[in-house]
Amino acid sequence: MKRFAILAILALAGIAAALYAVFDTGRSTDRPGIGLTAPPPPFAHFVAGAGLTETGRGNVAVGTNLPGIAREVLVRAGEGVNAGAPLFRIDDRDASSRLAVADAAVQQAQAGLAAPQHRLGYLQRLNSRGQDLVARDMVTAAQDDVSAATAAVAAARAMQVQARTTVDRLLVRAPVAGKVLQVNVRPGQYVDNAAGGPPPVLLGNDERIYLRVNIDESDAWRVRPGARAMAAVRGNPGQRIPLHFEYIEPYVTPRASLTGQSTERTDLRTLQVVYSFPRDGQRVYLGQQMDAYIQTAPTPSPAAGRNGPG
Known part of the structure; x- marks a missing residue:
């Protein structure tokens, strides 16, 4: 009887704990957050696009x-x-050993050139003292030997240059x-x-930051070269940066960056408009996304196009 009473008490305690947990998790424990009020757009008429910061000549x-x-x-x-x-x-031990072999080959070829040169010089000096002291064929053969040895030196030096170039290419420079x-x-x-x-x-120059803005193809006709523009830093919409127009890339490309939203069109093409601004202590980094607003002319209403002369 006593054991039954203990089991009943434990069962009631478990039910009470479960009910408390259910009601407690149902309560909202989130504190009301402080809402950030987005500032108004910088222009009355504009097109907006996401921009990616980069260097002027590209990274x-x-x-x-x-x-x-x-x-x-x-x-x-x-x-x-x-x-x-x-x-x-890059590891250049093998290339350096090949360069050492090429250096030795050049020295060997130069040594092989000395003997034919000496022989040719000797024969030419004999001929200068009198006629027909040395047969013409001997002089010609000596000249051929010098030419062959000279070509061997040139080939060895070419191999040396090739080996040295390989070593230099293994050291990657800016x-x-x-x-x-x-x-x-x-x-x-x-x-x-x-x-x-x-x-x-990855190299770049961040003294002046360039912003490549992607404009949807449906709004591309509204963008004009030289239009004023303003960029906002994501997470800090109050930080507005005036932009200087650089150029418009005339080729419309498929959209590269996607947000992942279910309503987003993945087949959309974009016009890329490039603006720039000086760093001047701005807390903006290369590769960072920014929101850009480009000023446009007022969009004509559809009714205005239908009201033509009857």
Whole structure:
């Protein structure tokens, strides 16, 4: 009897705990958030588009001339580099050994040229002292030997240049001056341009930031070259940045960036309009998305087009 009473009490306690948990989770524990009031659009008539920041000449994806294992990385992200500055080195031990062999081959060929040159000079000196002291065939043969040895030296030097070029190509240098935006290579990592993925090093110049704005093809006709524009930083809509018009790319391209919304058209094509603005301490980074507003003329109403002369 006592055991039955204990089991009954435990069962009632479990039911009470379950009911409390159900009612407690049903309560709203979210605190009311502070709403951010979006500022009004900067223009009365405009088209809007998402823009992606980049450098003026475009970001330079630096690859490797020859695939191989990265031996050392000579730069870090955020560093400024001059054109020709070394960025990273591919393992060059095999290429360096081939260069040493080519250097030795040049020395050997040069040594092989000395004997024919001496013989030819000797025969020419004999001929200069009197006529018919040396047969003409001997002089001709000596000249041929010198020509062959000279060609051997030239071939050896060409192989030397080729070997040295291979060693130089394994040291990847900056093609332009700029800032190192990304370093995606580490010592010991296999580097191959054909493998895909991010480039080993990404270069750019962020003194002036360019904004590539994607405008839906249905609004492309409303955009005019030189139109005023304003950009807003996502997450901080109060930060508005005036934009300077650069150019319009005349070729409409498929939309590359998607938001993932169910109502979004994936077959949409966009017109790319490029604006720019100086950094001037702006907390904007390359590769960042911004919202752009481009001023347009008022859109004529459909009724205005139908009300023609009868």
